[in-house]
Amino acid sequence: MTSHPLALDPAAILQAYRTMRTIREFEERLHVEFAAGDMPGFVHLYAGEEASAVGIISHLTDADRIASTHRGHGHCIAKGVDVMAMMKEIYGRKGGSCQGKGGSMHIADIDKGMLGANGILGAGAPLACGAALAAKYQGKGAVAINFVGDGASNQGTFLESLNLAAVWNLPIVFVVENNGYAEATSRNYGVAVDSFVDRAAGFGLPGIAVDGTDFFAVHEAAGEVIRRAREGGGPSLMECRMVRFYGHFEGDAQGYRGPGELEDIRANRDCLKHFVAAVTTTGVLGAAALAAVDAEVAALIDRAVIEAKAAPHPVAADLLTDVYVSY
Amino acid sequence: MARKLSIRQAINEAIDQEMSRDPRVIMMGEDIVGGHGSEGEIDCWGGALGVTKGLYGKYGDRLLDTPLSESAYVGAAIGAAVCGMRPIAELQFIDFMGVCFDQIYNQAAKFRYMFGGKAQTPVVIRAMIGAGFRAAAQHSQMLTPIFTHIPGLKVVCPSNPYDAKGLLIQAIRDNDPVIFGEHKVLYGIEGEVPEASYAIPFGEANIVRDGDDCTIVTYGMMVHRALEAAALLEKEGIDAEVIDLRTLSPLDMDTILESVERTGRLVCVDEASPRCNIATDISAQVVQAAFAALQAPIMMVTPPHVPVPFSPVLEDIYLPDSTKIAAAVRRTLEGKRH
Numbered sequence: 001m002t003s004h005p006l007a008l009d010p011a012a013i014l015q016a017y018r019t020m021r022t023i024r025e026f027e028e029r030l031h032v033e034f035a036a037g038d039m040p041g042f043v044h045l046y047a048g049e050e051a052s053a054v055g056i057i058s059h060l061t062d063a064d065r066i067a068s069t070h071r072g073h074g075h076c077i078a079k080g081v082d083v084m085a086m087m088k089e090i091y092g093r094k095g096g097s098c099q100g101k102g103g104s105m106h107i108a109d110i111d112k113g114m115l116g117a118n119g120i121l122g123a124g125a126p127l128a129c130g131a132a133l134a135a136k137y138q139g140k141g142a143v144a145i146n147f148v149g150d151g152a153s154n155q156g157t158f159l160e161s162l163n164l165a166a167v168w169n170l171p172i173v174f175v176v177e178n179n180g181y182a183e184a185t186s187r188n189y190g191v192a193v194d195s196f197v198d199r200a201a202g203f204g205l206p207g208i209a210v211d212g213t214d215f216f217a218v219h220e221a222a223g224e225v226i227r228r229a230r231e232g233g234g235p236s237l238m239e240c241r242m243v244r245f246y247g248h249f250e251g252d253a254q255g256y257r258g259p260g261e262l263e264d265i266r267a268n269r270d271c272l273k274h275f276v277a278a279v280t281t282t283g284v285l286g287a288a289a290l291a292a293v294d295a296e297v298a299a300l301i302d303r304a305v306i307e308a309k310a311a312p313h314p315v316a317a318d319l320l321t322d323v324y325v326s327y
Numbered sequence: 328m329a330r331k332l333s334i335r336q337a338i339n340e341a342i343d344q345e346m347s348r349d350p351r352v353i354m355m356g357e358d359i360v361g362g363h364g365s366e367g368e369i370d371c372w373g374g375a376l377g378v379t380k381g382l383y384g385k386y387g388d389r390l391l392d393t394p395l396s397e398s399a400y401v402g403a404a405i406g407a408a409v410c411g412m413r414p415i416a417e418l419q420f421i422d423f424m425g426v427c428f429d430q431i432y433n434q435a436a437k438f439r440y441m442f443g444g445k446a447q448t449p450v451v452i453r454a455m456i457g458a459g460f461r462a463a464a465q466h467s468q469m470l471t472p473i474f475t476h477i478p479g480l481k482v483v484c485p486s487n488p489y490d491a492k493g494l495l496i497q498a499i500r501d502n503d504p505v506i507f508g509e510h511k512v513l514y515g516i517e518g519e520v521p522e523a524s525y526a527i528p529f530g531e532a533n534i535v536r537d538g539d540d541c542t543i544v545t546y547g548m549m550v551h552r553a554l555e556a557a558a559l560l561e562k563e564g565i566d567a568e569v570i571d572l573r574t575l576s577p578l579d580m581d582t583i584l585e586s587v588e589r590t591g592r593l594v595c596v597d598e599a600s601p602r603c604n605i606a607t608d609i610s611a612q613v614v615q616a617a618f619a620a621l622q623a624p625i626m627m628v629t630p631p632h633v634p635v636p637f638s639p640v641l642e643d644i645y646l647p648d649s650t651k652i653a654a655a656v657r658r659t660l661e662g663k664r665h
Contacts, residue, residue: 097442127403127405322439
């Protein structure tokens, strides 16, 4: 069955657009602000990959948990983590998602089911298995999603987790976000199989590959594997074939890109452009409704940056708090 | 008439009582049940050394045998802990920590701090520690200093059945990640253990022998070697105090300092490798906090800086024993007028 905007409720479509646009605006703004020099640390941008986070996470509630990657801003926003608090966190300020003690690579919101971006590649997979195991014991039909990049999918933690999830029949979906690059090394160099779906088969899991720049394709495929997990049908692997608009990290000169590659993916593989074309040509949403969202989102991100820059820094006493619950 | 249990039985009873009390407690590990998927007996092992035997019959699928896949299942225990469960993961031998260390020190240990105080990770990772079992270099290490080094982890190391039960119950109820080291040579030793449930708070060392001449600080199997040394020294008129740390993180420096201020002499005994270990840590802290009280250089008794050897002859030489500990105590007393 072909995915189609008409198969979805217009309000849900508008919400998906708003979330994708928020991620894009957030990341594009970080790119600019990072270059200005007053943003500390490492920043890895999710721009270009929005259809994956939103297409998948729009099937979830706060009771469902996700374990993310170092490139986690998109997953956070899609999971409902407060954008204002995220921006403060990325600036290392009090009032940030982690009170300024985590930064871009460690944004988490346990109450929202966001178990954390993760600075260790592949580390989220076992944690997501644990979330799925907890969901199984808790018996309320919750699921877990593990996002992993094509690069980190080579980690032993990820491969072990595929097996563990299959052995324990866990309610989990492993999402390989294949953006073509493990840092600066091509996926074609670092992964010996043609499709990550083949790897799933090797572990006894069903697998599906989708065009990760097509929100509707992602949404439909995710709906099926998440439903199967919820109903006790066990784990699946989903590969989203997608593109990364920026470098591995901010400041990456991306010398590994081919001639014209960035211009090409911006022009032809932009998930937001595809989304807008799909909803406007089918008449599901009009240009005016989308433009209104764009304006609201731009204002939100503006406000987030202004508030983050004005937010207080942690004080010396904060250094020593929250190491243990009690010690 | 007090009831006696081995450490093995005490640990089993602690898990049993906590699983019975709290449905959030689950346990996972390699062969903690044993026999799954085969034609023979289920619960045939109950852990590599039989510590969890019998629990499967009571708690069924709350005990999960795992594939040989430490990164995945230790990580899963940590993930489940963040999501409201209270898992106990058994690592068999602490030497296997290298396989899954990222999940312990980069994930479990750091969640609370990194996430601004919003996460709790009530996971217990049980593992066999220590030499003396003729188990060679990859199944005999202590590694306790490595975990003690990591902020966010608690490190527990009982020396007797009473402490094993009370400390494990505390570990399961604790809201922070706990590394629980069980010395494989001590599993069989017996001692009085109340049947009722009880928790021993962390960070409270136990003075297992009073004495005024010299303080011996140690933990785990070395508590027994230190007590043997103290018995030897008693015959010479030397009265050694022996402190069993029980937990290495948190560390009860108050009890150590009070003792050293009284005795003026300190011997730190550590079965862990000698560089950057518990003995060096305590020595440094005592020098910093109570230099004026010291009447002799602090002595450290540890194995040499080598892997644990297989040869029984070499392993016995490797391990600190009562003779070496007694000699160290005598060194601290050289020149003292009686």
